Amino acid sequence: MQHYYKGMRIDTTAFRVMKLPRTITRAVFLPVLLLVVVAASACGRAESTSLHNSISIPRITRPAAILPKDRVVGDHLVTFDETNLAGKLPPARPVQAITRGNPELKRVAITIDDGWNADMRILELLKEWEIKWTAFLIGGRGIAESNPDLVRAVRDAGAEVCNHTYSHYVMSGKDNAFVVDELWRAQEAITSVTHEIYPYTRFSGGAYDDTSLQWAADQGFWMVNWTVSSGDTSKGVTVDFQVNNILGNLQPGAIILFHFGGYNTYEVLSRVIPEIQRRGYEVTSLSRVLEGTPFVLNESE
Numbered sequence: 294m295q296h297y298y299k300g301m302r303i304d305t306t307a308f309r310v311m312k313l314p315r316t317i318t319r320a321v322f323l324p325v326l327l328l329v330v331v332a333a334s335a336c337g338r339a340e341s342t343s344l345h346n347s348i349s350i351p352r353i354t355r356p357a358a359i360l361p362k363d364r365v366v367g368d369h370l371v372t373f374d375e376t377n378l379a380g381k382l383p384p385a386r387p388v389q390a391i392t393r394g395n396p397e398l399k400r401v402a403i404t405i406d407d408g409w410n411a412d413m414r415i416l417e418l419l420k421e422w423e424i425k426w427t428a429f430l431i432g433g434r435g436i437a438e439s440n441p442d443l444v445r446a447v448r449d450a451g452a453e454v455c456n457h458t459y460s461h462y463v464m465s466g467k468d469n470a471f472v473v474d475e476l477w478r479a480q481e482a483i484t485s486v487t488h489e490i491y492p493y494t495r496f497s498g499g500a501y502d503d504t505s506l507q508w509a510a511d512q513g514f515w516m517v518n519w520t521v522s523s524g525d526t527s528k529g530v531t532v533d534f535q536v537n538n539i540l541g542n543l544q545p546g547a548i549i550l551f552h553f554g555g556y557n558t559y560e561v562l563s564r565v566i567p568e569i570q571r572r573g574y575e576v577t578s579l580s581r582v583l584e585g586t587p588f589v590l591n592e593s594e
């Protein structure tokens with residue numbers, strides 16, 4: 294067989310490895326080979342340490358050139374670089390927390406919180422009935438970050454997926470860095486699945502103080518609580534009581550609070566939704582009940 298290197302014919306017999314007895318191969322060649330490999334990798338490490346200095350592991354990111362541009366679509370931002378979301382929303386107006394949508398519109402919002410022990414029948418129901426609705430998912434604690442399938446299922450069931458902080462700790466009395474980190478870590482976990490950012494947040498138990506409200510607004514989030522609670526966190530509550538309480542507090546722009554792992558939540562939703570619709574209301578998402586108010590995201594902000 295003829296072998297060529299850069300056009301020159303070469304004699305391969307000169308490169309044949311001399312066959313050695315097995316014992317010699319193992320005793321001498323393997324340790325030498327190992328030494329060479331270890332030395333080479335040590336050199337590589339030393340070089341990368343001196344080059345990158347304090348940076349430990351370089352983060353692999355997709356090249357910016359292939360990412361589509363961020364854009365405001367209706368009431369939310371669509372983005373594709375979920376590794377750095379902070380600063381993407383324009384500051385929201387610092388107001389008191391929103392507890393009701395536009396009273397001029399005969400619409401009510403379904404909002405469902407947390408994500409623990411999620412009753413998946415809720416998602417099937419809302420999807421089948423083609424209801425637009427809003428979810429406030431926890432970022433950590435076994436929810437959005439470690440369960441992207443849940444985020445996807447919630448989104449696919451018609452929800453606008455919003456953040457409910459990362460840890461679900463009480464935000465009152467915490468410092469600015471803590472609150473800001475809570476918002477964006479949760480948002481990253483959600484947006485890495487949905488590519489969407491809605492300008493709304495809700496804190497654990499709906500509890501906030503003036504400073505945390507202001508800090509959320511600085512980051513572009515309106516604090517959204519509720520008009521009426523379904524009472525689905527009260528052990529022993531009855532479906533009749535929950536249904537009557539919701540219907541008794543029904544009003545244009547009402548925001549109704551539910552939980553994915555609440556008591557009777559599926560049963561209550563399957564009873565109240567048709568009744569609310571029969572009374573002439575649209576059962577819908579937060580963005581739909583906030584239409585016509587200043588609390589929506591738009592291009593000019």
Ligand SMILES: [Zn+2]
Pocket residue numbers: 406407457461496497498
């Ligand atoms: Zn909660």
